[in-house]
Amino acid sequence: MSPTKTKKTIAAVTVRFAGDSGDGMQLTGDQFTDTTAVMGNDFSTLPEFPAEIRAPAGTLPGVSSFQVQFSDAVIFTPGDIADVLVAMNPAALKVSLKHVRKGGLIIVNSSSFTQNDLGKAAWATNPLEDKTLVDFQVLQVPLSELTANALQGHPLKGSEVDRCKNFFALGMMFWLYDRSFDHTVDWIRRKFVKRPEIVEANVAVLKAGYNYADITEVLQTRYEVKKSKLEPGTYRKITGNEAAAIGFITAAQLAGKTLFYGSYPITPASGILQDLAKAKNFGVKTFQAEDEIAAVGSAIGAAFGGEIGLTGTSGPGLCLKSEAMNLAVMTELPVIVINVQRSGPSTGMPTKMEQTDLLQVLFGRNGESPIAVVAPKTPSDCFDMAVEAVRLALTHMTPVVFLSDGYLANSAEPWRLPEIDKLPKIAVTHPSSWNGPFTPYARDAKTLARPWAKPGTPGLEHRIGGLGKAEITGAVSYDPDNHEKMIYLRAEKVARIADDIPEIAVRGPASGALLVLGWGSTYGSIHAALTALAEAGKIASQAHLNYLNPFPRNLGSVLRQFKTVLIPELNTGQLIMLLRHHFPNVKFKGYNRVTGVPFQVAELTEKIGGML
Amino acid sequence: MNPLSPTDPRPKFTKNDFVSGAEVRWCPGCGDYSILGAMQQTLAKLDVPRENYVFVSGIGCSSRFPYYMNNYGFHTIHGRAPTIATGLRCVNPDLSIWVITGDGDGLSIGGNHIIHAMRRNLNFNIMLVNNQIYGLTKGQYSPTSPTGKMTKSSPYGSIDHPINPLCLAIASEATFIARTLDGDPRHMSMIFERAMKHKGVSFIEVYQNCIIFNDKTFQPVTGRDTREDRMVFLEHGKPLLFGKNKSKTVRLNGLFPEVVDYDPTNTRSLLIHDEADPRPHHAYLLTQMTYPDFPVPFGVFRSVEKPTYDELMNGQIADVIAKKGRGNLKDLIYGPDTWEVK
Numbered sequence: 001m002s003p004t005k006t007k008k009t010i011a012a013v014t015v016r017f018a019g020d021s022g023d024g025m026q027l028t029g030d031q032f033t034d035t036t037a038v039m040g041n042d043f044s045t046l047p048e049f050p051a052e053i054r055a056p057a058g059t060l061p062g063v064s065s066f067q068v069q070f071s072d073a074v075i076f077t078p079g080d081i082a083d084v085l086v087a088m089n090p091a092a093l094k095v096s097l098k099h100v101r102k103g104g105l106i107i108v109n110s111s112s113f114t115q116n117d118l119g120k121a122a123w124a125t126n127p128l129e130d131k132t133l134v135d136f137q138v139l140q141v142p143l144s145e146l147t148a149n150a151l152q153g154h155p156l157k158g159s160e161v162d163r164c165k166n167f168f169a170l171g172m173m174f175w176l177y178d179r180s181f182d183h184t185v186d187w188i189r190r191k192f193v194k195r196p197e198i199v200e201a202n203v204a205v206l207k208a209g210y211n212y213a214d215i216t217e218v219l220q221t222r223y224e225v226k227k228s229k230l231e232p233g234t235y236r237k238i239t240g241n242e243a244a245a246i247g248f249i250t251a252a253q254l255a256g257k258t259l260f261y262g263s264y265p266i267t268p269a270s271g272i273l274q275d276l277a278k279a280k281n282f283g284v285k286t287f288q289a290e291d292e293i294a295a296v297g298s299a300i301g302a303a304f305g306g307e308i309g310l311t312g313t314s315g316p317g318l319c320l321k322s323e324a325m326n327l328a329v330m331t332e333l334p335v336i337v338i339n340v341q342r343s344g345p346s347t348g349m350p351t352k353m354e355q356t357d358l359l360q361v362l363f364g365r366n367g368e369s370p371i372a373v374v375a376p377k378t379p380s381d382c383f384d385m386a387v388e389a390v391r392l393a394l395t396h397m398t399p400v401v402f403l404s405d406g407y408l409a410n411s412a413e414p415w416r417l418p419e420i421d422k423l424p425k426i427a428v429t430h431p432s433s434w435n436g437p438f439t440p441y442a443r444d445a446k447t448l449a450r451p452w453a454k455p456g457t458p459g460l461e462h463r464i465g466g467l468g469k470a471e472i473t474g475a476v477s478y479d480p481d482n483h484e485k486m487i488y489l490r491a492e493k494v495a496r497i498a499d500d501i502p503e504i505a506v507r508g509p510a511s512g513a514l515l516v517l518g519w520g521s522t523y524g525s526i527h528a529a530l531t532a533l534a535e536a537g538k539i540a541s542q543a544h545l546n547y548l549n550p551f552p553r554n555l556g557s558v559l560r561q562f563k564t565v566l567i568p569e570l571n572t573g574q575l576i577m578l579l580r581h582h583f584p585n586v587k588f589k590g591y592n593r594v595t596g597v598p599f600q601v602a603e604l605t606e607k608i609g610g611m612l
Numbered sequence: 613m614n615p616l617s618p619t620d621p622r623p624k625f626t627k628n629d630f631v632s633g634a635e636v637r638w639c640p641g642c643g644d645y646s647i648l649g650a651m652q653q654t655l656a657k658l659d660v661p662r663e664n665y666v667f668v669s670g671i672g673c674s675s676r677f678p679y680y681m682n683n684y685g686f687h688t689i690h691g692r693a694p695t696i697a698t699g700l701r702c703v704n705p706d707l708s709i710w711v712i713t714g715d716g717d718g719l720s721i722g723g724n725h726i727i728h729a730m731r732r733n734l735n736f737n738i739m740l741v742n743n744q745i746y747g748l749t750k751g752q753y754s755p756t757s758p759t760g761k762m763t764k765s766s767p768y769g770s771i772d773h774p775i776n777p778l779c780l781a782i783a784s785e786a787t788f789i790a791r792t793l794d795g796d797p798r799h800m801s802m803i804f805e806r807a808m809k810h811k812g813v814s815f816i817e818v819y820q821n822c823i824i825f826n827d828k829t830f831q832p833v834t835g836r837d838t839r840e841d842r843m844v845f846l847e848h849g850k851p852l853l854f855g856k857n858k859s860k861t862v863r864l865n866g867l868f869p870e871v872v873d874y875d876p877t878n879t880r881s882l883l884i885h886d887e888a889d890p891r892p893h894h895a896y897l898l899t900q901m902t903y904p905d906f907p908v909p910f911g912v913f914r915s916v917e918k919p920t921y922d923e924l925m926n927g928q929i930a931d932v933i934a935k936k937g938r939g940n941l942k943d944l945i946y947g948p949d950t951w952e953v954k
Contacts, residue, residue, distance in 0.1 A: 038951050230953045236946060246944055253941055260703055262695075280932035282939035285702050285925060290728040294695040297688070297725075301668075301699025304686055305707075309699060327689050417950070420942050455684035455700070455707055458663045463632070463679050465687025475634070476679065 005214075007178065009224045012071035014079030015173065018096040019088030019109075021054050021064045024166040028086075029066025030412075032173055035183045037237050037414055040227035041070040044524065045412040046078035046598070051267065051350045058112075058120040063095040072226040076378070076524030078411065080600040084176070086169050088112065088143070091121035102135045107172065109165065111144035139218050143168050150208035154201045164205040171209025178224045181206050231416055238415040240379040240408030241268070244338065245275035247386025248310055249282050254387065255394055255426035258307040262287045262298035267350040268406040269312045269340040292320035296337065300324060303333040304464075306430055306454035308390060312338030314406075315357050316347060319364070325399055326365045329490065331464045332441075332450050334393035334400075337361075341405040343596045352596030353406035355520050355570040359577070361401045362549055368487045370494040372396070373548040375403040377523035380415035382408060385546060388501075391426045396497055397449035403548065405570075407598050408521045430454050438462050441474040447500075448493035495550050504552040508534075508541035511561035514611055518568055519545040519575055522599055526568060529604035538612045540566075545575070551582070559586045566591060566611060568604060625656045632682040643794035643820035644674055647741065650800035651681070651710075657805070660708055667710045668697045670717035673748050674741035674820070677712040691722020694729040697736050698921075705922050708808060709736035715756040716746050719775050723755075730784035730813050735920040737807045737814040740777055745826035763825075778899040778913060781815040782892045788814035789895060789913040793834055794821060799845075799910065806912060812920045833903045842903055846911030851882045854907045862906070869897060871906065887915045 015032065019025045026047055036043050046067040055062030069079030085100045087093040089112040100106060113128055127133055128140060147165040154161070167184075174181045185203050192198040213219050238246075252259035261284065263273045277286040285302075289295035296311045303309030313321060318339050328335040341357045343349035361373055372392055376385040382404060393400040431438075431451045438460045441450050453460040462474065469486060470477035477483070506515070508530070518526045523544050530542050543558060545551070559565050559579075567576040568591040576590045591607050593599060630652040638644045655665065665683035669675035671690035678685025684707075688696045693711045701709055711729075718726050718740045729738065745763065746752040752765035756777065760769040781789045788810040792803040800818065807814035819830045828835075833842045844854040844862075852862045853874060861874040863881040886894055895914040902908060919927075933939075 034949065037949075040951070040953065228953075232953050234946070234950050234952055236950045238947075249939075249944060250941060258703055260699060262699060279939060279944070280929045281936045282941075282944070283929055283933075285929070287698065287702060287925075289695070289698075290724055293692060294698070294725055294728065297692045297695025298699030298702070300688075301686075301696035301701075302703045303699075304696065305700045305703040307703040323689055324692060324695075331686075416953075417945055420945060454704075455666045456663055456704065458661065461663055461683050463634075463681075463685035463687065465678070465685075466689050467687060 004220070006221050007224055008221055009226060011073065011225070012069060012075065013084065013177065013223065013225060014067060014069040014082045015084045015086070016065055016067040016082035016096060016099055017086045017169070018063055018065035018092035019166070020057050020092070021050060021052070021062045022057060023064070023088045024163070025064045025066050025088070028166045028170050029068055031170055031184045031187065033068050033412060034187070034237060035174065035179050035181075036068065036070045037235070038183050039179055041072065041225055042075050042228035042230055042414060043068055043070040043412075044075055044078045046407070047410045049351055056120070058089055058091055058117045060091050060095055060121060063092050065092070065096060067099070070225055072228050074228060074230060076527045077598070077601055080602050084173075086173065088166070088169070089121070090118050090123050090127070093127060094121050094123065100136065103137070105137045105139065106133065107139045107141055107169065109143040109169070110140040111142045141172070141212070146208065146212060147205050150205050151201055154204070155197050156201050160198075161201070164201055167202050167206040168209035168212070171206040172213040175210045175213035176219065176222055178222050181210055230414065233416040235414045235416055237412050238380050238383075239271075239410055239412045240376065240382040240404055241271035241340070241410070242275060243380050243382035243415065244376075244386045244402070244404065245272050245279070247383040248276070248308075248336075248390065249279055249284060250383070250423065251387045251390035251426060252284070252308050253282070254423055255308065255390065255428050257428065258283055258285060259310060260285045260287070260299065260302035260307055261310045261312065262289050262295040262302070263312045264289050264292045264295045264317060266292075266314045266317050268342055268353075268409040269314050269317075269338060271409065272312050272338060272340075292317040293324060296321040296324040296335070299335050300328055300331075300333055303328070303335045304331075304455065306452065308394075309333070309335045310338070311335070312340070314340050314342045314350075315344045315360070318357065318360060322365045325371065326367065326369050327466050328399040329365070329369050329371060330466050330469065332397045332490070334397055334452070336389050336393050336400050336402060338402045338404065340409045341403065349596050351406065353521070353570070353598065354594055354596060355405060355522070356574070356594065357403065358519075358548065358571065358574040361403060362578075368491065370491045371549065372398055372400040372494050372497055373403055374400065375520040375546060375548055376408060377520060377544055377546060379408055379411050379413050381546070383415070383418070387423070392497055392500065394426055394428050395449065395500065396447050396493060397452060398494055398497075403520065405521050428452070430457070431460060432457060433459055439472045439474065440464060441469055442472050443489070443493075447496055448489060498550040498553045501547050501552060503554040504543050504545065504558055506541050506543050506558060508539060510541070512539070512541060513563045514540040514608070515543055515559065515562035515565045516540055516568065516608060517543050517545065517559070517565050519548060522568055522570065525599035525601050525604055528601040529608055532601065532605050533609055533612065538609055540608055540612055548575075556583050559583055563587065564589055564611065566608065568592075568599060568607075570594060570599065620661065624659070625662070627652045627656045629662060630655045630682050632680050634679045636680050637676065638673060639824050641823040642673070643743070643822070644677070644741065646794045646797055647674075647800065647818055647820065648677065648680055650797045651804060653797070654801045654804040657801075658808070664706065665708050665710070666700060667712055668693045668700070669712040670714075670722055671748070672714040672717045673822075674712055674714045675717060691717050691720070692725060693717070694722065694725040694734075694738065698729060698734055701734055701736055701922050702925060705735075705926065711736055711738045713738065713740050715740065715742045715744060715754045715777070719777060719780070720755045727780065727784045730781055730786040730815060732921040733787055733812045733918050735812055735922055737816065739816045739818060741818050741820045742777060743820045743822040743826055744829050745822050747822045747825050751825040776899055777817045778815075779896065782896045782899055782914070785892065786815045786914070787812040787918050788915050790814070791817045791819070791910050791913065793819040793830070793910065795834060803912070806915070810915060812918055833908050842907050844907035844909050846885045846887070846898070846909050846913065848885055848887045848912070851879065851884055852907070852909070862901070869901060869906065887912045889914070890916050
């Protein structure tokens with residue numbers, strides 16, 4: 001470090017990288033995060049990208065960004081607002097300005113602030129020259145020129161040279177936060193092993209960026225974020241979709257079964273299909289179906305065949321799967337349906353998230369159609385809940401929905417890795433013979449699960465289907481009393497899952513004025529808001545639902561210990577509607593936003609604080 | 613198909629072994645009875661134990677089929693039987709799987725799945741029971757009903773152009789394609805057996821008479837008085853002979869077939885049936901031969917070999933395991949990059 005410069009220690013920083021879809025912002029953010037992880041910070045990321053693959057270069061719809069918060073403490077969100085913005089062009093600056101705190105640092109690629117690019121981003125005047133940025137510290141860096149200078153003599157083409165400029169910006173950020181660039185250098189060497197000239201160029205640019213930040217007089221201070229006090233253990237970085245894929249593979253091994261995944265590509269669920277398609281050496285069978293219906297149909301076929309039938313989609317695809325999901329309800333087959341929720345209705349905003357499919361997964365089918373629903377609360381929790389979804393489906397012979405969302409799918413955090421040997425096996429039995437004629441709708445006395453007889457087993461030949469079923473024999477039945485009885489039996493079977501799931505725990509006092517109850521991906525924002533309030537001496541309790549159908553057994557008794565229960569949801573009030581029905585004597589209040597992005601910690605802090 | 617093991621003590625099968633005992637509820641006189649009987653007869657002839665057969669159907673009259681077979685069966689939802697059969701086939705290569713569908717189930721609501729099951733060459737048999745009408749919903753026109761057909765939902769005649777099931781099968785490059793009819797149990801049985809022995813997807817169209825809503829619709833072709841002149845039974849490697857005393861045949865005039873008198877001394881340009889031709893042209897041409905201009909072909913249109921979907925799927929898995937070794941859960945969970953917190 002240059003001798004004139006100083007170093008300051010800070011607790012947490014939020015950095016946002018923004019640029020054109022082709023500028024490599026997701027990669028830059030990922031690399032910065034990977035090094036952050038190795039440095040021992042806790043972190044949480046929020047990638048945001050347009051649904052268009054390559055919107056016209058330099059335009060507002062083409063902006064792709066990546067936000068990461070890292071900290072010396074345990075954190076749960078990617079940060080409300082950035083302390084530092086790296087903006088690769090005028091469009092990125094325009095889209096991202098509202099995400100930077102007043103007084104924050106903005107590093108702009110001044111090479112891109114030409115008349116042409118300003119016009120594409122609809123800036124009437126150049127924001128670097130007018131008063132737009134007076135509230136911020138601005139560092140203008142001609143990234144394109146500096147990158148070209150750094151690569152003089154390298155054998156790359158002009159367009160290839162300019163594509164390296166994200167590494168210049170990354171190098172600067174490594175200097176600013178006092179991190180080593182070694183991890184990224186290793187990654188570049190691995191990634192471009194067959195293109196040594198690309199390796200040399202990117203490494204050169206990365207180092208040039210680092211040195212530039214060290215030399216430039218504008219940056220006088222660099223910052224240090226000390227190691228976080230995470231629980232001891234081995235960690236890796238993980239996104240929700242990655243964790244889900246690994247979780248389902250793990251569950252299949254724990255059950256000693258083949259994992260079959262039938263799916264049709266859809267944002268933001270496709271990552272799971274891609275990850276599972278790679279896992280051929282685990283015997284995973286992936287089937288890219290012709291449509292959403294074929295995808296769920298194939299999963300039902302695999303479950304009928306006695307293996308793990310899994311399908312995955314997002315909201316619009318779930319609509320198409322409804323009829324087949326009901327077939328799984330009627331035939332009582334253990335099919336698992338992943339729904340990575342995105343903004344709706346209809347095509348909506350494919351790359352944006354919300355929690356608006358809860359009532360759909362519970363009730364969006366004809367007839368009385370009970371389905372178990374689990375919802376992960378953090379990216380790494382997708383692993384645990386994937387295993388849970390399989391365990392519940394196989395144990396209780398029922399379809400289970402795994403309700404994730406677009407934020408969990410793509411957001412990354414450190415995952416404390418489980419001890420693999422300690423994961424409990426999932427017990428599965430297939431009958432091999434039967435006392436008397438086989439009765440496919442006989443039930444286990446405890447769980448009410450029906451027997452799972454595999455085709456190919458001699459003596460257990462039977463027929464199932466979507467028509468009404470007679471109790472025990474499973475024969476087609478139009479008998480009115482039988483029909484009603486079967487409706488209640490199927491409902492009771494799902495209700496009894498409550499005996500097989502953990503009770504809900506309360507963080508903070510077990511009784512009091514206010515409980516904040518959430519579900520799914522809002523866990524992190526609620527946790528952070530309550531932590532901030534507690535530091536200010538304002539205490540409220542937190543509980544979070546991983547199981548949405550059935551609810552944990554003790555939910556009612558927990559809720560009744562509080563004067564008011566606040567339900568923050570990223571929808572117009574779906575969980576609260578259910579809770580008001582189940583617990584009419586509890587006083588619920590909703591806090592609802594449906595903007596396509598996660599809750600800001602600040603808005604929750606303000607809302608909850610106002611109630612204390 | 614997984615044959616009965618030589619040590620299996622069970623006696624040879626009879627037709628009754630494949631009768632489930634559920635009360636058959638088709639209309640009296642329905643063509644489905646003879647199709648069901650022919651299937652049960654056929655299975656009795658083979659030495660595959662009955663637990664290894666699975667009948668998967670969609671919705672419609674013919675889709676009740678699995679309930680009447682004493683095997684594993686799955687009566688699914690409208691049009692989706694091929695998707696369920698696909699998942700089942702992918703996880704179990706040993707079963708003998710039949711998809712039973714109809715002209716509405718298979719070509720209208722489930723048309724997409726039929727196409728994709730065929731082009732993937734999934735190793736199962738698809739029987740499409742074609743009666744050119746919607747029976748279970750009581751008499752609306754179907755995608756195979758001829759233009760002008762007057763039904764409850766087309767009181768002034770259907771304005772839809774019908775789909776040709778076998779033509780769709782050719783376009784989807786199904787590896788086994790055949791046509792048979794409910795009135796000829798022996799022919800049905802021969803076709804069913806050949807379909808089961810075929811490795812890969814088999815697509816069979818069965819002309820079936822709906823006695824209630826579309827009675828005698830195939831009569832002009834298959835009727836006792838007319839069949840000799842209007843039906844032709846395909847035989848591999850032979851000319852297409854039909855008519856009284858097999859006196860007529862079909863020859864090619866350029867790209868187009870024409871009916872001529874059969875002269876065994878002059879076979880130049882005669883259409884010689886070649887079911888094994890890997891190119892689709894010949895079979896396609898046969899699918900276009902329709903009443904009243906041509907005799908309607910019955911039998912095996914096409915039977916060619918291609919790797920099946922489940923072979924390819926399992927082969928890819930075996931290759932990856934051979935190359936990378938069997939997956940280790942710890943490696944998967946730990947991923948490429950970990951760090952320790954002490």
